[in-house]
Amino acid sequence: MSDAADVEEATAGFYRAFEALDIARMDRVWAHGAHVRCVHPGWPLLCGWDAVRGSWQQIFDNTTEMRFTLSDITVNVAGDLAWVTCTENILSEVGERVSVTAILATNVFERTEAGWLLVHHHASHVM
């Protein structure tokens, strides 16, 4: 598989872990260093794996269902670093009302012995 295909698969793995609301899967998707960064929509910048992991735990604890359809995915690989942009089309159901929210995301991956691991996620609303 090409590097780009590997990174696209790592991207899909991240969103599957998010949909599963499964912190153990999120642990396997991310690098665990102090250099890890994360920006959830509207949140402040989170620095380091402990803070990032805590944010996922908090989101998972407060979410009952999450379904993504990704569009506009582009993958750029240079050596051992890759950056991905995509639109997260998020389907949520509250009562009988189904809504779709579009979120723009930048995801940065590092190539490691364990494969491509996420080191940065920046997600924001389109107004």
Place this chain on the structure above:
Amino acid sequence: MSDAADVEEATAGFYRAFEALDIARMDRVWAHGAHVRCVHPGWPLLCGWDAVRGSWQQIFDNTTEMRFTLSDITVNVAGDLAWVTCTENILSEVGERVSVTAILATNVFERTEAGWLLVHHHASHVM
């Protein structure tokens, strides 16, 4: 100078071009390929240099003054790619009211023969 210092200098150059509202300087800061991406706060994803350049022209045409103070800058370099996160503290003056807005930014740079060039800028509001 180390790679990280070079990338930090390229980051400063980008924000100086932004403050100068000078499209010719922006031209020198960015790569000009089809892979270039940009997300201004609340805007949709812009793809390719023509669209990105057009957005800067539009912003510069509609802005009279822009002053940045950057904080929380972290630079990560791997080979010929680098990613930077920072907080843009933006001072704006409307009438007699001075306000500071915090914007979170992800900037991705590519090493080229012309130095480190910006290939992706993702900026979003903190709620």
